[in-house]
Amino acid sequence: MMTEYTAHIVIVGGSTGGCAAALAAARMGQNVIITEETGWLGGQLTSQAVPPDEHSHIEQYGCTRSYKRYRDGVRAYYNTHFPLTAEARADSRFNPGSAFVSAISHDPRVGVAVIQEMLAPYVHSGRIRLMMHYRIVSAEADGDRVLSVTVEHAPSGERAILTAPYFLDATDCGDMLPLAGIEYVTGAESIRQTGEPHALPGDPDPADMQAITYCFAMDYKAGEDHTIDRPRDYSFWRDHCPDIWPGKQLSWVAPNPRTLESQQYTLFPKGDLFSLWLYRRLIAKSNFAPGTFESDITLVNWPQNDYWLGPVIDVSEERKLANLDAAKQLSLSLLYWMQTEAPTHDGKTGYPGLRLRKDVVGTQDGLAMAPYIRESRRIRAEFTVIENHLNPQFRKNGRSESYFDSVGIGHYAIDLHPSTGNRTFIDVPSMPFQIPLGSLIPVRMNNVLPACKNIGVTHITNGCYRLHPVEWNIGEAAGALAAFCMQKGYSPRQVRNDPDKLESFQQLLLREGVELQWPTSST
Template sequence: MKELGSDLVIIGGGLGGVAAALSALKLGRSVILTEEFKWLGGQLTTQAVPPDENPWIESDGSTASYRELRAHIRDYYRRNYPLTDAAKADENLNPGSGNVSPICAEPRAGVAAIDAMLAPWFATGRLTVLMNTKPIAVETDGDSFASVTVNSAEYGEIVLTGSYFVDATELGDLLELGNVEHVIGAESRAQTGEPAALEGEADPNDQQAVSWCFAMSYHPDENHTIERPENYDYWRNYKLDFWPDNQLSFIGPNPVTLEPDNRPLFVGDSDQEFAADNWHYRRIFYRRNHVGNGYPSDVCLVNWPQIDYCDGPIVGVSAQEAQKHLEGARQLSLSMLYWMQTEAPRHDGGYGYRGLKPAGNVMGTLDGLTIAPYIRESRRIKALFTITENHVGIDAREGLVGAEQFHDSVGVGSYRIDLHPSTAPRNYVDIANWPFQIPLGSLIPKRVKNLLPACKNIGTTHITNGCYRLHPVEWNIGESVGALAAYCLDHDISPRAVRETADKLEGFQHLLSSRFDVPLSWPKHIRETPRLELFGRVG
């Protein structure tokens, strides 16, 4: 069996994995980076979700390399597309002019940006990337990882060895394979003391819904109706007790008030720049940013409550059960598309938008669905420190201004505690909170010495996962983890000792802030501004 070795072995090529690779490479370390699918980028690319960011993102609250990622995405359009003069001149170009993010873009733009950032490192001989590769086994030596065996579609099974291993998988795969202590699902209030935690017992099967997103264009004079999905009748008649209408409708609950919220596909002209409808919500390509008639339609990404799959979890169950639910999520999404094409009430009267066309060429698939499902919740390490609602939630911190200030901060983030409907099943849990920090203790497992998390698998609870799972926070986590591994190797010290030794912690934090421009705290005026708004707009 083939064997490869490096200083860092990073399993998972999502945003956290890529950021970890870059910071370790910049500090002179060798890296093996693996990815399950054909694109790097995770939630930005294979899951195609525009970045959910803080409202100050253009100036505050991100690392230098995350700002570089965003700049590469915008430059991708400036270099390759026939932009209008106005679009070219827009310093903060939003390629899709979507409402949910200031940088809604096609997933291929994210792929190109990540490839550009990694490109200079291959010729150093210190970076190896294995695509279409999944971990299948972990060998341990006491409280340390010795190797991870992966299965590569191109090379077969490979044993990967390293000084440090990083779990940047979407579901925390190495935690299960390596018997690393971890938590699944929702904790109880008795366990965490969080006001929003479960009142009764913990429920490992209470996990946020996965969503199999898809993209579509619109051609009103054409018919692109897909074949009737196999499970269409099931989803057409499906209604959760707490849902205000059938699953296949334009009516869902408001995430905060839980009152019915009717958001139609179109409000007026689909070509207008902004509108309070589903088409503009996560639009990832706006044709009027471009000159000429080469683009017949905008492209809209469907990541709406209607495709949140609540019929069962994919973590903590058998492989067969997980696959059943993943296929269920695909069927739900295809059914939503078919319903919109054939039965949805039209904004101009009648039923069905037969001109909706799956945008498979944009998604890198044949059916318009994303390469991978959108994952909101993972296995989570039992960490030296666990972040709870009491550290960041406004109501939970009644009488206090700002989130808990962590002495071991390795970054910042800001997003509402946003828990989608779950597999319990239960409705949204959406809580206002303060701009927060990322404590180093949440990145260090209690027992295992040389494994670090770099995705949604850090030391959060089910509740706080809802605000630590977004794009810039995951990137910051990964960047800090890659730098931590390199720092530990340079100083012959363990991650735990870095946190527990004052001068080493100070040295590591200085490295992050001086070398990588990682913000360790928020400016006071932002730190004391509560996230009361929904979807990235300051309220």
């Protein structure tokens, strides 16, 4: 007999959004079960090892109070546990990695610690039950309601049945949707479907999804040799010349995401060239007392290790595993190429002193616990956000679409990486935007909410709704909505479509520190 657990809310997936959802629901007095496939909660912040991608206003506004608590917690962790320089300690906007992709680029292990601390009061009280190393394998539905989900523990194979009045899908791939029979879409829509200028000109392609990436951390020990074993598929990747690339993928030349012209990169800083070392650096050793770190530590999530030769969603398990393995081989091949064959900044060949930091990501192979998933299955929602709502080219009033049912805000460029349809980067401007509640409401199912990148967006608009603070806000809104419905006896659909109920919920979000619209000055 399988063990059965019950709660007010079951959250499938401990992603960035899943953690925010659990915190919101627990704050409102609900009992929560949250499952996670890996050993780390936090998704793209931790198990995927991606430093936060954020907008330029993040230090003043444009995120929820609890996301700000996370960011403050990261800085407090370094201030408490690390010997910082006097300058770094005095900096209220301390950036551990001094990276230029993020104002708070940090070690994923710190992210794990901060998230655990934020959850601790509710975990210790029993309000939140953590089920680590569990993945969803099936779901039982009756009409327009999900009754239970079954999850399986790795490696024991033990299974458990989870029941609740409300279920949230916070998996990075939207894994609950097909298992529960929830209507969803994948891949790229056509212009005929959405009217988006950057949608496919012909037919839609459900298999055309953004690249995934197995990130890894490395430092540099000059004069030492830390060369890894030659990866199994190194010959393939060393010679791989994609049609959408100016040459070999393993090189210091790649398309500029916005202009698509060839762009010259360098590893370490050299003149005006784009330094990949500084791009997503996790630790700048100069921020810490001498001797604390032997080297900077940087995170490799670059154009060179984007994998787009096949999708990992809605394919056979065999094909999924093969593509995941190929993505790992690409990342390992990139490291080996840099260690052995890459042209160096001083005119030589290879950086054997590059050292794979397995400890930073917590794995034996030195690659992140999970691949960075940029694009999920997406629910068929009551409302779908399209490019024309966000792209300034189509906004005559100088603002993005205003939604009556806003449950949060975000901002980032519409940023799409190469796709499994062999399409190149799409990187176009986006205006500061709102998150409409309608994008969180499935067209039919009444007790399931998306809490991650699986909301009602398109292949195009996913490119700006997928970033860390936006995903956190989505999860927080979903968790709060499920808790609100539990307290009031409403359905999510009723909340959105009844003005009084919606106003009551939006006021709750405001009290909880969720911003519903952008200050005029930011747009």
